[in-house]
Amino acid sequence: MDLHGAVAALAALSQEHRLALFRLLVQAGEDGMPAGAIAEKLGVPNSSLSFHLAQLRGAGLISQERRHRSLIYRANYPAMNGLIDYLTENCCAGADCSAAASLPSQERRKTA
Amino acid sequence: MDLHGAVAALAALSQEHRLALFRLLVQAGEDGMPAGAIAEKLGVPNSSLSFHLAQLRGAGLISQERRHRSLIYRANYPAMNGLIDYLTENCCAGADCSAAASLPSQERRKTA
DNA sequence: ATCTTATTTCGATAATCATCGAAATAATGC
């Protein structure tokens, strides 16, 4: 994942409803959830939810599959993994943040 | 970190200049960087940079300290750690993150 | 005190975002 991909993923998640939505799909696991069930669970109108689903999908964080009349949404785990990896590697000096912060400047990035 | 804190941190980082800025401060390490040097490095006017610094600071991701005439900014590693922990624990419970998600917070990073 | 340097705050503007009802689309059943 590059900087632009990370920004896209962060932007998609940086909204209360969408972060809650992604968490919900993570909990739902491989089964995923149909849009209607998500809207009901989050207490958001269908049209609003559809907007948020599109945002997350645009960032590649969730996937969509039709199942009969419903559209099933699932969390895209590798995408979230990629984001966490990006943050860990680029924004945490490649190691535990707390430990890294207490090391002298020259040593920090080597100690992966 | 709770949902609101995570949203605040994600929102602060979900902007190209700010993510680049945070990365820059991570690279700078404990020394930090004065505002002017950051603005020059990122190619952003001082007033714009000041806006972004305030956003990151509001989310608790960076700290500020006066040094003579300059204001030195530093990455707040524990804050980023908290965000990564939140994402790992709440948004990575599936197959790819199963090992990490099932461990207590303090044990997780050592076992990489 | 005055001048210079570093940075922030102000104010205005353009752009993007979130919300939600109403209308449109897609899939299925009768």
Place this chain on the structure above:
DNA sequence: GCATTATTTCGATGATTATCGAAATAAGAT
């Protein structure tokens, strides 16, 4: 074909965000 159900797209609206020059503030030097 017509009705029903699930979901999305459209369109309008209010809210937030990003940008940047100009003016204001803060610290230090002479």
